[in-house]
Amino acid sequence: MTTEQTDAQIANALNAVAARENVADIYFVACGASYAHMLQAQNIVEREANAIVGNALNAAEFKARAPKRLGKNSVVIVGSLSGTTPETVEAAKIAQQSGALTICLTQERGTPLEQESALTVTYVHSPLITSPDHLPAVLGRLTFGILKVRERNTKLADFEKGLAALPALVEQAVSDRRAKIADFAEAHKREAVIYTMASGANFGQAYLFSICLLQEMLWVHSSAIHAGEYFHGPFEVTDFDVPIIQLIGLGPSRVMDERALAFAKKYSQRLTVVDAKELGLASLPETVSEYLAPLVLSPVLRAYADKLSEAKGHPLTVRRYMWKVEY
Amino acid sequence: MTTEQTDAQIANALNAVAARENVADIYFVACGASYAHMLQAQNIVEREANAIVGNALNAAEFKARAPKRLGKNSVVIVGSLSGTTPETVEAAKIAQQSGALTICLTQERGTPLEQESALTVTYVHSPLITSPDHLPAVLGRLTFGILKVRERNTKLADFEKGLAALPALVEQAVSDRRAKIADFAEAHKREAVIYTMASGANFGQAYLFSICLLQEMLWVHSSAIHAGEYFHGPFEVTDFDVPIIQLIGLGPSRVMDERALAFAKKYSQRLTVVDAKELGLASLPETVSEYLAPLVLSPVLRAYADKLSEAKGHPLTVRRYMWKVEY
Numbered sequence: 088m089t090t091e092q093t094d095a096q097i098a099n100a101l102n103a104v105a106a107r108e109n110v111a112d113i114y115f116v117a118c119g120a121s122y123a124h125m126l127q128a129q130n131i132v133e134r135e136a137n138a139i140v141g142n143a144l145n146a147a148e149f150k151a152r153a154p155k156r157l158g159k160n161s162v163v164i165v166g167s168l169s170g171t172t173p174e175t176v177e178a179a180k181i182a183q184q185s186g187a188l189t190i191c192l193t194q195e196r197g198t199p200l201e202q203e204s205a206l207t208v209t210y211v212h213s214p215l216i217t218s219p220d221h222l223p224a225v226l227g228r229l230t231f232g233i234l235k236v237r238e239r240n241t242k243l244a245d246f247e248k249g250l251a252a253l254p255a256l257v258e259q260a261v262s263d264r265r266a267k268i269a270d271f272a273e274a275h276k277r278e279a280v281i282y283t284m285a286s287g288a289n290f291g292q293a294y295l296f297s298i299c300l301l302q303e304m305l306w307v308h309s310s311a312i313h314a315g316e317y318f319h320g321p322f323e324v325t326d327f328d329v330p331i332i333q334l335i336g337l338g339p340s341r342v343m344d345e346r347a348l349a350f351a352k353k354y355s356q357r358l359t360v361v362d363a364k365e366l367g368l369a370s371l372p373e374t375v376s377e378y379l380a381p382l383v384l385s386p387v388l389r390a391y392a393d394k395l396s397e398a399k400g401h402p403l404t405v406r407r408y409m410w411k412v413e414y
Numbered sequence: 415m416t417t418e419q420t421d422a423q424i425a426n427a428l429n430a431v432a433a434r435e436n437v438a439d440i441y442f443v444a445c446g447a448s449y450a451h452m453l454q455a456q457n458i459v460e461r462e463a464n465a466i467v468g469n470a471l472n473a474a475e476f477k478a479r480a481p482k483r484l485g486k487n488s489v490v491i492v493g494s495l496s497g498t499t500p501e502t503v504e505a506a507k508i509a510q511q512s513g514a515l516t517i518c519l520t521q522e523r524g525t526p527l528e529q530e531s532a533l534t535v536t537y538v539h540s541p542l543i544t545s546p547d548h549l550p551a552v553l554g555r556l557t558f559g560i561l562k563v564r565e566r567n568t569k570l571a572d573f574e575k576g577l578a579a580l581p582a583l584v585e586q587a588v589s590d591r592r593a594k595i596a597d598f599a600e601a602h603k604r605e606a607v608i609y610t611m612a613s614g615a616n617f618g619q620a621y622l623f624s625i626c627l628l629q630e631m632l633w634v635h636s637s638a639i640h641a642g643e644y645f646h647g648p649f650e651v652t653d654f655d656v657p658i659i660q661l662i663g664l665g666p667s668r669v670m671d672e673r674a675l676a677f678a679k680k681y682s683q684r685l686t687v688v689d690a691k692e693l694g695l696a697s698l699p700e701t702v703s704e705y706l707a708p709l710v711l712s713p714v715l716r717a718y719a720d721k722l723s724e725a726k727g728h729p730l731t732v733r734r735y736m737w738k739v740e741y
Contacts, residue, residue, distance in 0.1 A: 136482055148642045174642065319626075323733060
């Protein structure tokens with residue numbers, strides 16, 4: 088597919104949203120990495136929407152929870168790279184049956200997910216870069232787009248302007264950090280446990296790195312710590328030899344990150360800091376830079392994972408269970 | 415304080431909620447263990463409310479997120495055992511300034527939290543039992559109570575009937591499992607990493623056990639895995655020697671737990687299962703048993719932690735940072 092096709096699909100989806108009698112909720116429903124990106128979209132809705140409610144849920148949890156508000160006043164955005172994740176396909180079916188407008192985000196056409204959805208937006212998957220037709224970008228465009236057509240939110244243009252700058256910005260950010268990334272990989276290749284930490288718009292990226300890159304692809308024990316929760320439990324496991332990768336964000340959640348950082352710096356000698364402020368985001372529209380931060384952190388963190396994979400001699404593509412055994 | 419006082423305070427809070435012109439949202443705001451219990455309340459609202467929105471947030475995240483919907487149509491329930499947690503006190507202040515009705519849940523009177531809240535409900539903290547005046551019970555009573563006075567939800571009576579049976583039920587459940595709990599403690603006293611897993615109404619208890627009991631009080635690395643997310647990343651760290659404590663719930667989330675359990679059973683020899691179905695909950699009103707399950711799991715899990723603490727020779731009260739250093 089082409090960028091023009093994705094653009095047309097988004098425009099089409101937003102027309103359908105605009106045509107609804109009422110939109111009270113946006114449900115963001117997916118599993119694993121797709122779900123992680125959706126946490127960012129939920130954050131946008133909570134920060135920006137006057138009345139619309141945003142709710143990100145794992146697809147199986149969505150089915151079990153069966154939210155009572157779900158219905159004709161809902162937009163449900165379901166996401167699956169392959170378009171075949173059974174729980175997500177089922178979630179789309181449930182959403183459609185409830186009368187909700189169901190929009191699927193996927194890389195593949197003609198899949199079960201598309202069959203169970205009213206509208207499709209296709210995206211490109213290429214984890215070392217963020218382009219306007221990548222999942223987190225498309226999710227942000229849809230989210231700000233819905234807030235525009237339903238509530239006259241004005242940030243879509245800034246968000247899209249920022250997105251256009253991301254490919255070059257990400258390339259530069261990764262290139263600037265090559266030496267740091269190589270040092271990280273070498274220093275962490277024998278670690279059995281690596282924590283991640285973040286808050287606000289970036290928590291989803293800490294979660295994604297923890298469950299997909301570390302646990303799934305590298306078989307390293309991990310947990311994503313919320314920086315605001317750190318002092319209410321998790322900080323007690325901090326010690327000189329406990330590795331933490333900490334994401335420092337922009338916007339009002341930054342103070343939370345900085346407080347946790349000041350502590351972690353003092354008590355751990357194994358701290359890796361990826362600060363959105365040092366990644367070139369200051370050149371982007373300030374109104375949306377906090378929401379663009381995770382879209383830059385995502386490929387930058389992937390570069391860390393790639394190098395760690397190399398240092399460990401454990402390719403990111405290796406699985407022992409996924410797609411191999413019954414589950 | 416007495417049970418009668420707590421009852422009167424809840425009645426008073428519900429009168430205030432009933433007197434509001436409109437209630438569109440309930441925000442549940444706290445940190446750490448208190449926040450964990452609030453995830454259950456959010457679940458109740460999403461499962462049961464026709465129109466009211468439930469949103470549980472860490473108190474510092476609540477401040478940073480500054481939800482745009484927050485205002486005179488909101489009820490904000492803030493919780494802090496001591497009534498002094500700075501982030502939670504600040505959240506209460508923000509909530510009050512927004513015009514929301516702010517209800518604090520706390521053990522202590524005359525605290526900063528109470529000063530920043532319109533109404534107070536006091537609870538008793540005693541982690542080895544669940545009584546109707548304990549935090550998760552009070553939270554459930556308030557939640558079902560709000561749904562009753564605003565939306566005519568009818569489950570409060572069943573929930574309270576169930577609560578009345580919990581002290582005896584919990585005592586029996588712990589007593590029935592004494593041998594199992596002792597075996598668990600002995601078998602896990604040298605583990606560096608212990609995962610927890612749950613979904614639905616019980617996810618908050620897995621999270622609480624992970625961040626408060628294991629990380630904070632026992633300095634054991636941990637992460638709460640959502641059973642629906644397990645197959646989309648975390649399951650790849652499963653191996654014969656990886657310890658997992660899995661909570662099996664009631665209601666529609668049970669199938670998610672069972673699917674994860676079937677897999678974990680096959681690939682880990684270090685699985686500890688705590689099944690709500692085996693804890694006597696079948697004797698409680700079926701309409702609310704899924705919501706009561708975490709209130710039984712909480713003290714049962716505390717018995718596991720107590721015994722593990724004993725086997726490790728590491729008292730649950732030991733801290734290296736909390737209340738000891740600046741943070």
